[in-house]
Amino acid sequence: MEPCDRCGLCCQKTEMILSNADVERISNAGYQDFYDVDPDGFYVLKNTLDDLPLCVFYQKNTNSCMIYAIRPKGCRFYPLIYNVDLNKCVIDDFCPRHSSFRIDGTECQELINYYAVIEAEISRRSSKNDG
């Protein structure tokens, strides 16, 4: 059985961060106004303004992702996430099926590299704004 049962919980009140490449890929597919900049400078996916906020790309009628093929890289890794404080990859225990997932070393390294790219991008944006 697939570990993910597509419950959609990870698309509710999403705080998924985006790299420049994620923003560019999704924008190039014709989508606009799908991200905010959080107080730490991360690009993050927007949620709907419903009582139960959902990622703007979540389709309620089909319980699916509208941009599945081009979704942010972080959505592909999930429930594998990078814990900054522990400086390691963990399976997010918010996912109800977290105990069914195993950490794959290669994927974990890819996630760490991806996070480093995003941090470098934030740093470049912030030095541009300062300058």
Ligand code: SF4
């Ligand atoms: S919360 Fe977990 S089980 Fe539910 S859709 Fe996301 S990854 Fe799959």
Ligand code: SF4
């Ligand atoms: S982009 Fe798709 S997979 Fe990612 S949070 Fe939004 S609806 Fe879920």
